[in-house]
Each structure stands twice: as C-alpha cells, then as structure tokens.
Amino acid sequence: MVARILVELREKLVSFYSDIGRPSIDPELMIRMLIVGYCYGIRSERQLCEEVELHLAYRWFCRLDLDDQVPDHSTFSVNRHGRFRDSDILRQVFEAVVWACMDAGLVKGEGFAVDASVIEANASRYHGKAPDEIDWSVPERQSRAAAEFLAGLDDEDPDANRKPPKLVSPSDPCSAWTAKANKRVQFGYGLNYLIDIAHAIIVDVEPTPARTYDEVASTKTMLDRTEQRFGLKPKRLAADTAYGTGRFRLAGWPQNYTAHPGPRCQRARRWHVIAQRLSLGPAARRLHLPER
DSSP states (O other): OHHHHHTTHHHHHGGGSOSSSEEOOOHHHHHHHHHHHHHTTOOOHHHHHHHHHHOHHHHHHTTOOTTOOOOOTHHHHHHHTTHHHHHTHHHHHHHHHHHHHHHTTOOOOSEEEEEEEEEEOSSOTTSOBOGGGOOTTSGGGOSHHHHHHHHHHHHSOTTSOOOOOSOBOSSOTTSEEEOOTTOOSEEEEEEEEEEETTTTEEEEEEEEESOHHHHHHHHHHHHHHHHHHHOOOOSEEEEOGGGGSHHHHHTTOOTTSEEEESSOOTTSOOOOOOOOOOOOOOOOOOEEOOOO
16 A cells, blocks of 8 residues: 555655755655654654664665665655655645545545644743743744744734733744643644544544644634545534534534534544654755656
8 A cells, every 4th residue: 555655756756856966865765764653653763763774674664675774864854844845745645545545445424533632842841931031033043943933923813812822932832831631731732633433544634732722723624624635524523522612613613513522432542643843954955866
C-alpha cells in the first residue's frame, strides 16, 4: 500500500526542486522514515535517524542498502517548513491512505466520532509571560514561530469574543497554556481527530492550540473538508460533553447533524501523533531530485 501511495510522490514535488545544483535527499525516503517514526513511537528525529542507521528492518522499509547513508536529522525540519508545507504533500499522503481504506470497505461514512489529544509543546512551562509583557519587535523574538503567531492574530475572528491568553510562550507562542488530560500545567497543542466509527479509521485531522474553543471549532473544518474531499457526510456525530456546549453551536455546529454528546465512543480510541516544532535552518539551497 505504501509503495502504491508514494508512486506519484516525486511528480508532485518536481516543481519544488531546482534543475541544477547538488542532488538532494529523496523525499520518498524521508516520508518512509517519518512513517517508521509514527508507527513505532519514535518522538525524536535524531533518534529516528539513529534507529534507521542500525535497524535492518527499518532500512529495508526505507529501501536503504547496508552502505547507504541515512539523512541528517536537520533535513526533516528544513523540508517540513519548506517543500512539504508548500506542496501539502503530507496531507496528500494522508488522504491517499483514507482513499485506500475506502476502497477496501473500511470506511462506511454513516457515523463519525470527534475527539482531541493534548500534545506537549517544545516550550518550557517556567518561562511563560503575559501577552503585554513580550516585545515582539526585539531581534531575538524575530522567529518563524513568532511570525506565525502574529499573523494568526490578524486573521482571528473579531466576533469570537475570546479572552486573551493568561500566559504566552516566547519560544512557541502558538501553543496554549493548558492543564488538560489530568497533567501538570503546560504549553500544548490539541490534535483533533474525525474518526469513522465502523472500523475506527481516522478520516481527518486538524491541529489547534490546546483550547476548548479552538478544538470545538475545528470540528466544522474537518466535517466540511471530509465532505469536500471524500464525499462523506455522516448521519451521526459522537462526541464528549465539551462538544455539546453553547460555544460549539456558536463555532458553527451544523444543524443538520444529529449530535450524541456523552461518553467517548470505545472504538474511537485516542491516537497519538508526534508533533514537534523544530527550528528552521538555512533553506536557501539549490537542490534537485536525485536519480532513482
């Protein structure tokens, strides 16, 4: 299945590589390595490169010979914030897997469940500051994460009537100060899942800051995208009690759905996906696709 999904990967990425310059790392190799990391819970990309270097089964899956060199860990962050983001290739790989599940009859599209998992951000909980205490104009604050945070403030819905956050992380301001999942207070993100309950297949995912308002509002985004991409419009939607609040309706609860707030669906288990925010290294490099 993986080989069938990745067969057209190179053609979709051709426009993001230069015709001249030194050979780059094969994007199919990087995605195969990321799949290994997700399947076996390898959180660190440094550790992932070390595991692929030593593990023969991982090398076989990544199509590496014994004398082939494993990419450096920094290659992933450069491509994640560059070619992979610009081409939306990881979303295309995910949707290709969903299509494969639909072709196999594993996705019925009659009932969905929605839930979220909290992922700890790579930011110290001891260095949070109030929003009005941070000067974003100083040079040490001019980072990619800060630029995305400030751009998000400009795009925020003015009618949302939301309170400003209590604390903001200077190193990762897009994360939210949260105490969810019965853990200590920390900066984190919410990974929201839309799951087909017939065989517990994840049909869409949407990351947000770990705030209830954002997590609930992402449900409409996932429902609309699933209907647009796959033509799936469920008759039932299962969710826990947080999704049945008034805020959920204000965030755009679709009135033609039958909601079933209450205990979490047993088949819609929590699926934890690794989400690390790495610094973007120098990206001004001219690379071309390597020969097969």
